[in-house]
Amino acid sequence: xxxxxxxxxxxxARRPRPGANGRTPAPASAPVLLSRQIVDSExxxxxxxxxxxxxxxxxxxxxxxxxxxITQVIVPRSTPELLAEIATAWDLHPLLVEDxxxxxxxxxxxxxxxxxxxxxxxxxxxxxxxxVEFSEFHLLMKGDDLVIICQxxxxxxxxxxxxxxxxxxxxxxxxxxxxxxxxALLSLGPEALVYRLLDGVVDGYFPVIDGLQDxxxxxxxxxFSGDPAAAExxxxxxxxxxxxxxxxxxxxxxxxxxxNGATKYAIPDELRAYLNDVTDHLTRVxxxxxxxxxxxxxxxxxxxxxxxxxxxxxxxxxxxxxxxLFAPSLIGAVYGMNFENMPELAWxxxxxxxxFLMVGLSATLYTVFRRKxxx
Numbered sequence: 190x191x192x193x194x195x196x197x198x199x200x201x202a203r204r205p206r207p208g209a210n211g212r213t214p215a216p217a218s219a220p221v222l223l224s225r226q227i228v229d230s231e232x233x234x235x236x237x238x239x240x241x242x243x244x245x246x247x248x249x250x251x252x253x254x255x256x257x258x259i260t261q262v263i264v265p266r267s268t269p270e271l272l273a274e275i276a277t278a279w280d281l282h283p284l285l286v287e288d289x290x291x292x293x294x295x296x297x298x299x300x301x302x303x304x305x306x307x308x309x310x311x312x313x314x315x316x317x318x319x320x321v322e323f324s325e326f327h328l329l330m331k332g333d334d335l336v337i338i339c340q341x342x343x344x345x346x347x348x349x350x351x352x353x354x355x356x357x358x359x360x361x362x363x364x365x366x367x368x369x370x371x372x373a374l375l376s377l378g379p380e381a382l383v384y385r386l387l388d389g390v391v392d393g394y395f396p397v398i399d400g401l402q403d404x405x406x407x408x409x410x411x412x413f414s415g416d417p418a419a420a421e422x423x424x425x426x427x428x429x430x431x432x433x434x435x436x437x438x439x440x441x442x443x444x445x446x447x448x449n450g451a452t453k454y455a456i457p458d459e460l461r462a463y464l465n466d467v468t469d470h471l472t473r474v475x476x477x478x479x480x481x482x483x484x485x486x487x488x489x490x491x492x493x494x495x496x497x498x499x500x501x502x503x504x505x506x507x508x509x510x511x512x513x514l515f516a517p518s519l520i521g522a523v524y525g526m527n528f529e530n531m532p533e534l535a536w537x538x539x540x541x542x543x544x545f546l547m548v549g550l551s552a553t554l555y556t557v558f559r560r561k562x563x564x
Contacts, residue, residue, distance in 0.1 A: 220264070220271050221354050223361050224248050227259040230372035235358045241274045245334070259379050264338040265350045265357055272338075279304060279331055292325055292340045296439040298446045305330040307383060307443070310436045311390045313347035314400035319422075321397055321429045323436060326390075328383055335379045337386070345389045377460045384460060387444070388467045394437060394474045401430055401481055405488070412492045415499065423489045430482045437475050444468045509558040516554060517547035 224244040226233045236247035241262070248260040264271065269290065276286045282301035288294065288308075299306045307328040312321050324347070325340040342350050344360070351357050374381045404426055411419045444467060451461050520543055 220266065220268050221357060222271075223263040223265070223357055225261050225361075227261065227375055230375040232261075232375075235361055237354050237358055241271065241278055245278075258333060259375070259382065260334045261382065262334070262336045263361055264336065266342070267338050267340065275329070275336065279329070281329075289327060289338070292327075294325065296436065296443045298443050300450075303331055305383070307387075309345070309387060309390045309443075310440070311343070311345050311347065311393050312397045312433060312436060313343070313393070314397040316400050316404070319404050319426060319429070321401075321432055323432070326386070328386065330379050330383060333379050335382050345386060345393070347393060373459070374463065377457050377463075380456060381460055381463070384447075384463050384467060387440075388463075388470070391437075391440065391467055391470045391474065394433065394478075395470075397433060398474060398477045398481065401426065401433070402477075405481060405484060408485075409488060412488060412495065415495070419492055420489070420496075423485055423492065427482065427485045427489075430478055430485060434475070434478050434482065437471060437478060441468075441471050441475060444471060509554070512558075513551045513554045516550040520547050520550070 220239060222238045222241065222244040224236045224238060224247050226248040233248075236244070238244040238247055244262045245260065248262075267289075272286075272289050275281070276289065281289070281304060285299070285301045285304065285306050288299075288306065294308050296310050297308050305328075307330075309326040309328065311324045311326065313324070314321050322343075323341075324343040324345075326345060327338040327340065329336040329338070339350060344350060348360070351360060374385060408419060408422055408426065411422065444464060448461070448464055448468070450456075451464070456464075
């Protein structure tokens with residue numbers, strides 16, 4: 190993955206993808222673009238192209254002149270040449286071009302003249318590895334045209350992107366996230382598709398939270414069973430939760446920016462209500478992620494307390510056995526000094542008495558420690 194610019198805010202931790210640069214390697218063949226037109230709230234058939242100009246041309250038949258026609262272009266795998274073609278065709282702002290070429294960004298929304306630029310980060314929880322995998326998407330909207338650029342080899346629904354054109358066409362033809370929404374929504378214009386994609390991204394965080402919650406429950410059982418590996422697992426899961434919090438916090442700022450610009454850019458009231466619903470879902474995700482982070486912090490404190498208690502119990506046992514062993518050693522040391530004038534040295538019962546004292550004192554100490562639950 191190309192190195193990203195330094196951002197003034199924490200960036201989302203990204204998991205390495207296959208390939209030397211961390212990005213799913215693009216096929217050696219020409220890039221594949223998918224396009225279709227939505228006319229009168231009815232999505233049309235998918236067209237497969239190898240260039241941005243061809244994709245737009247496939248969606249400019251006679252019906253394109255009808256009011257309410259929306260052109261949709263999907264770029265499953267971007268290449269520098271393809272991004273350069275889009276930038277030239279739409280005469281994009283240099284800062285926007287820089288953002289397109291440098292992925293690994295936080296969710297955000299920017300306007301450059303008549304072009305709306307949106308960065309979305311979707312999440313997928315891999316339970317086997319207890320990791321959250323993030324995928325980045327760039328949305329470009331100009332007029333009634335919407336371009337969706339997939340950056341990390343996944344769709345917004347988390348499924349890997351097929352490598353063959355037929356698989357791509359079949360998936361996007363059936364993907365409700367990409368355009369087969371209700372007619373009332375599609376009639377609100379290309380902005381509605383942006384909000385539909387945003388809603389799909391936000392809803393994808395709920396299974397992630399559920400997976401993290403299940404693992405948190407497993408960690409609780411692990412902590413109280415005395416497993417020494419629990420602390421490392423808590424730290425790792427906490428990092429995943431923090432990554433989710435970072436992503437959803439920036440998504441929240443994105444929805445707030447869209448809401449603030451609704452009046453300025455004459456967004457329909459119906460679409461504002463839809464955005465409010467997305468914001469409500471995002472608020473729930475943020476609240477649950479925050480509660481999960483707090484719960485993991487408390488579990489870590491409990492684990493530290495339990496470890497200290499177990500260490501204290503171990504020290505009690507060590508101290509008790511040390512006292513028991515010290516008693517006979519003291520008696521043996523006194524009678525092993527070999528002074529000529531010592532009591533009981535010539536007494537026939539001196540040796541049995543010394544052994545009795547050793548055993549008796551050790552047994553007494555053991556009984557006392559057992560009653561105090563030190564042993």
